[in-house]
Amino acid sequence: MNRTLDKRLADDLVRPLFHTSVWFYAIVVAAGTVVACGAGAWGYQLWYGIGLSGKRWPTFWALYLTNFVFWIGISHAGTLISAILRLVNAGWRRPVTRCAEVITVFALMIGAMFPIIHLGRPWLAFWLFPYPSSREIWPNFRSPLAWDFFAINTYLTGSVLFLFLPMIPDFALVRDRSTGWRRTLYGTLAFGWRGTTKQWNRLETAMQIMAVAILPVAVSVHTIVSFDFSMANVPMWHSTIFGPYFVAGAIFSGIAGLILAMAALRKALHLERYLLPLHFDNLGKLLLLMCILWGYFVFNERLTTWYGNEPSEMAVFWATQRGDYAPLYWTMVIGNFVMPLLILANPKTRTILGTVIASFGVVIGMWLERFLIVVPSLTHKQLPYSWGTYWPTPVELFIMAATFAGMILLYTLFAKFVPIISIWEMRAGLPSRMDQAVLAEERLQSTRLDSEPLGSTAGPEGASR
């Protein structure tokens, strides 16, 4: 039994919960200020009306819906990727899954706020709920927005469960190591976990079921988000490719978001021994795959539109290709395709820094992609007399900045109160089941950090099961 190793693992991963650095407060204050500004901007908009945003006739959807689609896309980082990696039992997934699943939950919460922020009368948003009301009227189930409501709620519920279930043994571990209010808090969250064989079996079964169940939900969510656009007879929206195109883009931006979050955690919480170059390399390969897939979808969409040569669609096509929106379009192509392809296709540049740079490009590019789907079509609908423009206002930009700061804030707080790397899964990965490559890398890293190399014997958890 390599008890020292096991103890070090738990020590390392629980340490951030008990030791608070100045940086934690700095980040919380900075991000909190931006979030407060955004909340103020929203309050201002609630008071005076949606006219404070840049929306106008006929551009009735703009920045809020762009952010909605973008954040729902980012949410595909976690649950989908971690479910796939769990199902194929990829050993290297262990330190990655929880960082990813948290992104899903927070990005979904942020994304789901936007349809409400964008409403003309947000205080009546509950009219989308199907409940027997005094108005004696159900939501219109023919409306893609009603489908959205159900899809996002299902995905959010599933993701929260998927995140929470594997946290239970870790809550128990923290409970056993803490005193005072922490003991009460984590004791409650651990739901009486004692680590019996029965409990382990149930957890494993539940995780298997959730991993299988969450996959179709994740795919359907972004397909249904794409239906918001593709169901309407608007030039360049009304397209059958939108479902898979949106899902591919979502996974693409999700992986990029995950890489950025992992790189930040690695630095901030000193997890160099757990989040290894190998993880960035593997995720970089996944990102490369999605990059090529995204390029394929865009090529298909553009080629069929151009070849079909339908006048109203061509107006949108040229507006994005070489008109007002061309600078954004070509930035998107470089950020989403050219740059990631060049960086990630070469194993020499597929380093941590390389994948982080590529991910930055992808996140910006995917945001622009969402914008270029929403806005140019609405400003170039069928009747040229009613063509319009759009320019965002400070209120919209503040609210948008607040969501990015909100993500940082929520993530920082989460990493403060919950072990961001699943301790029990890392322990379960310690014995021979662990991927040989990880093991080799671990050895390399640990010798460098002058601690004893990771052994190959089972930890107590593994032995008890």
Add this chain to the structure above:
Amino acid sequence: MAYRWGMAVDLDKCTGCEACVTACHAENNIPTVSAQQAARGRAMHWIRVERYYEGDFPDVRVKFRPVLCQHCDNAPCEAVCPTYAAHHNEDGLNAQVYNRCIGTRYCANACSYNVRFFNFFNPEWPKPLHLQLNPDVSVREVGVMEKCTFCVQRIRAAKIAAKAEKRAIVDGVLQPACAQACPTTAIVFGDLNDPESRVARLARSPRGTKLLEDLGAEPKITYLQKQPWYESDPR
């Protein structure tokens, strides 16, 4: 038999005077927005006169096309509304229930004619226009969509009067504000279910076309216009 309200607009008669636009504003309590807001695309005109130019200067011909809600039989705005604020009523009107609207603005995106308008702010009227509001029409608050109703308040009043006298509505008596104000009688309104009504006869005219008919929304407004094939037709 139920009514099915429709309209015919004779583009050969339209002079682009915009009397219909003004009449509509007065009848339906449509807010006037400030010049600054109008420049930002917040002006609301349930009916607008689109201008199209043919030829090069100095030999230019201007064409006018009044565009209002087409009251489509297969309206794309109705399906997408999550709260049934946009719905089809028994007269075939494409109705908008302001109190049900939560302001998703999806209907405006789905509408290919861009004839739906959003209350970006609470409505305002420069004095003394606030004293001339029509008591038969509700004033819409911030955050809801609105659009041409075919002057549903006049339709309701006419139906009640006709029911009291146990008769059908006489063709040509009931007119929306735009048709009433049109100096060249380019706009004709009536019941499409009555094959002898003026609007039904005009809807069958070989001069008639529908706006963006190929999109399949089945609009109920017929635009009449001298057609090339009609010109060569010896009748």
